[in-house]
Amino acid sequence: MQKNILIIGGKGLVGKTIYRILKSRNPDADLFVGSRKATVENNELTIDVNQPDTFQSILDKKIDIIVLSVNDNEDNVLHFAVKHHLDYIDITKPTPALMKAYHLLVGHDINSRIVFASGWMGGIIAGLIKANVNSMTDIEKVDVAVYYSVKDLAGESSAHFMAENVAKPFVRYQNNEPVQIKHFLDTDYFNFGFGIGRRQVYNFDVPDLYILNKVEKISDVSVKMTYNSKFITWLLGTMQQFGIFNKLSLNTRKKVFGSSGNGDLAVFEITVANTDGKFKKISVLSEKGQAELTALSTVIHIESLCKNVFNNRVYFAHELHKKQDLQQQLMEYKTINVKIY
Secondary structure (H helix, E strand, O other): OOOEEEEEOOOOHHHHHHHHHHHHHOOOOEEEEEEOOOOOOOOEEEOOOOOHHHOHHHHHOOOOEEEEOOOOOOOHHHHHHHHOOOEEEEOOOOHHHHHHHHHHHOOOOOOOEEEEOOOHHHHOHHHHHHHOOOOHHHEEEEEEEEEEOOOOOOOHHHHHHHHHHOOOOEEEEEOOEEEEEOOOOOOEEEEEOOOOEEEEEEEOOOOHHHHHHHHOOOOEEEEEEEEOOHHHHHHHHHHHHOOHHHHOOHHHHHHHHOOOOOOOOEEEEEEEEEOOOOEEEEEEEEOOOHHHHHHHHHHHHHHHHHHOOOOOEEEEHHHHOOOOHHHHHHHHOOOEEEEEO
C-alpha cells in the first residue's frame, strides 16, 4: 500500500483500533496519527480540527488519505481536503452533520475522493444489503434493529451524540415521506439472534436512514435499538415519554449516556423486504464490540480506496465495494459473525 495515510483522532479508542488493524493487514503502509496532544513519535502530527492553522503538517508529510475519526463540527478538515485535492474518509458524522456536509459539496467540482462512511458501524449497512439482493431498486422496506451493551468499551462520541440529540426529533421514512420521531419512543419488539431473544426496541437515529432513502431510494426505512439491560431500556423510554430529557442540562445528559464498560459484544440485524414480498435477514455480531467493527469497516474502505480506481467525486462507503466484497471480508475476520437468513 504505497500511500501516506493520516488518522485524525488516532489516539482515541476507534482511531487507535483503526491504526492497529490497518497496520496488521498492511505492514508496509505509511501511517500517521493526528491529535491535539503533543507529538511523541515521528509519525505523530499535532492537529486540532478546530484550528486549521495546524493543518500545514498534512501537506508537509505529503498525506494522500485523511481518515477522520473525531468530530469536526465546522468541517474544517473536509474543506482542507477538498481545497488540496486529498482523499478523505469520514466515519464520525451524525445524520444532521452528514446532510450538511454532503449538501455543501453537491454541485461543486471535486478533485479527490470524498467518502462519507458515517453510517452504523463504519457505514456497512448499505453494503451488506447490496450483497444480498439482486438490485437495490427491488427493495421496498428496510428495518434495522440494534442491540447495544452498556458493558461495551465505547468512546465519547456516541455518548455525546445521544446527549445532544436525545430530546430533538429526527426522521425515519415511510412511503418516501419523512416522519418525525424521537429516540426511545414508539415501542416495538424484535427477536434478536445469537441467543439474545425477544427485546423491546425504540426509535434510534443513524445516518443510514438518510442514506438508504435519499441515496438508494428505498421508500421505507427505520432503525430501532435496545440496551442489553432491560431496565435501562425501559427507564430511558419512560424518561422520554415524560419529557425528562428536555429538562436536563447537556452535562447531565452526558453523564446519563457516558458510561462505558471494559468490552462486550455488539449486534445489529437488518431485515430487507423486497417488492415481491420476499424477506432477507442479515445478522451481524462483533465479539469485541462497536469499536472493533467500526474500525475494521473503516480499514476495508481504506484498502478499497487504495487498491481500486475511483473517479474524483463524493462517495458513500458502500459505493466503494463490489457486490460481495465488503461482506466477504467481514465474514473472514475472526471476531465478526455474519449470518444470512
